[in-house]
Amino acid sequence: MLKAESVSKTYGTKRALDNISFSCERGELIGLIGQNGAGKTTLLKILAGRLAPSAGHAEIDGHDILWEPEITRPLIGYLPEKPGLYEEMTVVDQLRFVCNLNGVIREDIERHIAELADRTGITDVLGRKIGNLSKGYRQRVSLAAALAGNPEIILLDEPTTGLDPVQISEIRSLIKALSADRLVILSTHILRDLDGLCTRAIMLNQGKLIQDIWLTEDAQKERTLRVEIAMGRDAAKHLLEHLTTVRSVELLPSQTPGVTAALITGAYDAPMEHELFQALKKQDAAIMHLSTVKNALEEVFISTLTAQPDEGVQA
Numbered sequence: 001m002l003k004a005e006s007v008s009k010t011y012g013t014k015r016a017l018d019n020i021s022f023s024c025e026r027g028e029l030i031g032l033i034g035q036n037g038a039g040k041t042t043l044l045k046i047l048a049g050r051l052a053p054s055a056g057h058a059e060i061d062g063h064d065i066l067w068e069p070e071i072t073r074p075l076i077g078y079l080p081e082k083p084g085l086y087e088e089m090t091v092v093d094q095l096r097f098v099c100n101l102n103g104v105i106r107e108d109i110e111r112h113i114a115e116l117a118d119r120t121g122i123t124d125v126l127g128r129k130i131g132n133l134s135k136g137y138r139q140r141v142s143l144a145a146a147l148a149g150n151p152e153i154i155l156l157d158e159p160t161t162g163l164d165p166v167q168i169s170e171i172r173s174l175i176k177a178l179s180a181d182r183l184v185i186l187s188t189h190i191l192r193d194l195d196g197l198c199t200r201a202i203m204l205n206q207g208k209l210i211q212d213i214w215l216t217e218d219a220q221k222e223r224t225l226r227v228e229i230a231m232g233r234d235a236a237k238h239l240l241e242h243l244t245t246v247r248s249v250e251l252l253p254s255q256t257p258g259v260t261a262a263l264i265t266g267a268y269d270a271p272m273e274h275e276l277f278q279a280l281k282k283q284d285a286a287i288m289h290l291s292t293v294k295n296a297l298e299e300v301f302i303s304t305l306t307a308q309p310d311e312g313v314q315a
Contacts, residue, residue: 001023001024001025001026001060001061001152001153001183002023002024002025002047002058002059002060002153002183002185003022003023003024003058003059003060004020004021004022004023004043004046004047004056004057004058005021005056005057005058005059006019006020006021006055006056006057007019007020007021007043007046007053007055007056007057007058008020008053008054008055008056009039009042009046009051009053009054009207010054015207016039016042016207017039017042017043017046017053017207018206018207018208019055019056019208020039020043020056020204020207020208020209021056021209022202022209022212024183024185024200025183026152026181026182026183027179027180027181027182027183028179028183028184028199028200029175029176029179029184029186029197029198029199029200030183030184030185030186030198030199030200030201030202031186031187031188031194031197031198031200031201031202032044032185032186032187032188032202032204033187033188033189033191033194033201033202033203033204034187034189034203034204034205035189035205036189037206038189038204038205038206038207039204039206039207040157040187040189040204041080041081041157041187042207043187043204044078044080044155044157044185044187045080046058046065046066047065047076047153047155047185048065048076048078048155049065049066049069049072049073049076050078052066053066059072060072060075060076060153074102074103074149074151075151075152075153076151076153076155077146077147077148077149077151077153077154077155078146078154078155078157079142079143079145079146079154079155079156079157079159080157081157081158081161083138083139083141083142083145085130085138085141085142085145086130087129087130087131088129088130088131089129089130090126090127090128090129090130091117091122091125091126091127091128091130091133091141092113092126092127094130094141094145095113095116095117095126095141095144095145095148096109096113098145098148099112099113099148099149101148102148102149102151103149104148104149112148112149113126116144116147116148117144119144119147119174119177120140120141120143120144120147120174121140121170121174122137122140122141122144125137125141135162135163135167136163136164136166136167136170136171139159139160139163139167139171140170140171140174143156143159143171143174147178151182152182152183153182153183153184153185154178154182154183154184154185155185155186156175156184156185156186156187157186157187158187158188158189159171159175159186159188160172160188160190172197175197176197179199186198194215198215199214199215200212200213200214200215201213201215222247222265222266222267223265223266223267223292223293224263224264224265224292224293225263225264225265225272225273225290225291225292225293226252226261226262226263226289226290226291226292226293227240227261227262227263227264227276227287227289227290228254228256228259228260228261228262228287228288228289228290229259229260229262229280229285229286229287229288230258230259230285230286230287230288231258231259231260231283231285232258232260233251233260235260235283236251236260236262237249237251237260237262239279239280239283239285240262240264240276242279243264243266243272243275243276243279244275245266245267245270245271245272245275246264246265246266246270246272246275247265247266247267248264248265249262249263249264250262250263250264256288259288261289263293264276273290276290
């Protein structure tokens, strides 16, 4: 469906993208991974038809994205890292504007906006000015705008940046639902954003494609947290093992008297943190540390990244 063929981009003497090639199909949810400056945004702009490559080309079903925009543009929904929303517009006016740009039939616009609002959870704010919305709602409006016209390809540039944990969870759920019948590519430099979400990861470093891997079903199913609790080992073990969201508990050595360290594993989308906090609150016990343990994807990316030669920072 979507194909990048030997795509390169230079800015003066700096090469932002270096001979990138890959292809993908409907139903895939792809994570575009890389540090800041790796070339993710440049690649998404080229795939969206917003930027011309210096060499190579991108196409959809054999149609060149840059040279056949009348065919390819309606197929692409693009959410840039900094969405171009008009703050003085109401949400509904913004969506009407985008629907007109995207060629939605005039008689269908109001119905289509209602569907977009329902799908992205913004029905209650349709009459409000965008400038008065929270960051989370602005992201939802931007996502609704990217979906205007029902494009078959959705490109999302750092869609969870600046959101709180609850907002991130909501946006992730929306993205997951979108990939059921279309192609979704999202860029991120935070590998936790891909936990249980993406089916495939394309890794960029200094403008080069360094890994293109499928994420196994097993890797998508679980996540592990490291916790340190101000409780004795027996009491902590009993509490953790009785959390309904936790599948396994591994106690770890602790250097602090009265503090128990452990690894707890559960389903990737299970609210382990919430249940843990509630259980500790009932016991009037404190949590001293909580973090996500590196997953296999992080290990692959870090080991691959450290093996790459340092060629300087790319644009």
